[in-house]
Amino acid sequence: MNTISDNKTNMPFIVAITLTATLGGLLFGYDTAVISGAEKSIQAYFINGLNLGTFAHGATTSSALLGCIIGGAISGWFALKLGRKKSLQLAAVLFFLSALGSAFPETLFFQSGEPTLALLFTFNFYRIVGGIGVGLASAVCPMYIGEIAPAHMRGRLVSLNQFAIIFGMLVVYFVNWGIANGESLDWINTIGWRRMFLSEAIPAGLFAVLLFLVPETPRYLSLINKEKEALDVLTRINGAVNAKSILEEIKSTLVSHSGKLFSYGKVVVIVGVLLSVFQQFVGINVALYYAPRIFESMGAGKDASMMQTVVMGLVNVVFTVVAILTVDKWGRKPLLMIGSIGMAVGMFAISGLAFFNIVGISTLVFIIIYTASFMMSWGPICWVLISEIFPNKIRGRAVALAVAAQWAANYFISSTYPAMMEFSGGVTYGFYGLMSLLSFFFVWKMVPEPKGKSLEEIEAFWK
Secondary structure: OOOOOOOOOOHHHHHHHHHHHHHHHHHHHHHHHHHHHHHHHHHHHHHOOOOOOOHHHHHOOOOOOHHHHHHHHHHHHHHHHHHHHHHHHHHHHHHHHHHHHOOOOOOOOOOOOHHHHHHHHHHHHHHHHHHHHHHHHHHHHHHHHHOOOOOHHHHHHHHHHHHHHHHHHHHHHHHHHHOOOOOOHHHHHHHHHHHHHHHHHHHHHHHHHHHHHHOOHHHHHOOOOOOHHHHHHHHHOOOOHHHHHHHHHHHHOOOOOOOOOOOOHHHHHHHHHHHHHHHHOHHHHHHHHHHHHHHHHHOHHHHHHHHHHHHHHHHHHHHHHHHHHHHHOOOHHHHHHHOOOOOOOHHHHHHHHHHHHOOOHHHHHHHHHHHHHHHOOHHHHHHHHHHHOOOHHHHHHHHHHHHHHHHHHHHHEEEEEEHHHHHHHHHHHHOOOOOHHHHHHHHHHHEEEEEEOOHHHHHHHOO
């Protein structure tokens, strides 16, 4: 532990609070990807059992995204009124309740083993509750880390949140595979899918407990006029000498503007929203949510498709690490532009294979090229930019708007995927390839490079 009189960065303290905050990212990934293993069982239990169609299937698979939109939209209000820390605590409670309710939606009101339309709505309600937790966590976790982190390592630390998201997905791929491995399809469709959802309660409970041990961010404390507490946190992070100058810099940004959303102009808000929309319109969550089904359509069996999903998850982790190691060296823009090119190559190739009905190892290779390109660029870097490009006084509301737009785009892409695939797989993947190409030009022309700058220096850019 550094003494209060030095001016060195307190790495153990920064790492400890960052890792705690990234548990929110892990739960974000866990909650959104748990459906990948349970999706076909949900279809068998609810959709087929009630004789519903592809629209109900798509809506149920992506129902949590409705909650994500709500959670993202209200995250600014909660981050401003409750603070960053308490907003994360609320998200942890919602994750825990969703895990229990999604696993046992019959509790209190319905008889187990008898699917009804009301039970389907109840299941979707619990998934939406978890989605609200995801929406809160997706906005507030990078915001929290970005406001805690020293400028020279902010990119790496915020990128750790994306690593946690992908790691959460990888963990749940293993959990789902472990639950399903060696079991009969009938057992998975009646019991296994419940255990998949229930498993989320463990990391959710851990997250809720550990959040009691971390501080509020110094920028939020300054915003609510708790300067002494803000100075204490800054001192523990940066040392006493640096803490005072950082606090003065923060205070100067809080009195220079009204705090209205567009008080720094519309461009900064538009850039943040478009970053979010492009991150989803490139089609990444189609690969994540429907991965086992995609691999089964390539001819893999149930266990093999689950195992290929695990392999894809490992690739995602490796290339997210690439982003973490390079984001503060190469900068945000170069990584985004390289990733856009790689995603376009992958998706256009998959589109061509789909048009000619070619399935096999080549499809898997191009899916991996696509996802690896995303994970080293748009996956983590979008969250880094959203956490740092908005000025202090509007950050909560601007991040909320960007995140809500992201989840709305996510819901649109994910819920329309089954119907689009019924029309044409080649056209579907070609659309995602086109969005990847457009994202390249957007970054090239509109996105600034905040590498190495403090949040207050970035704010000066928009002035």
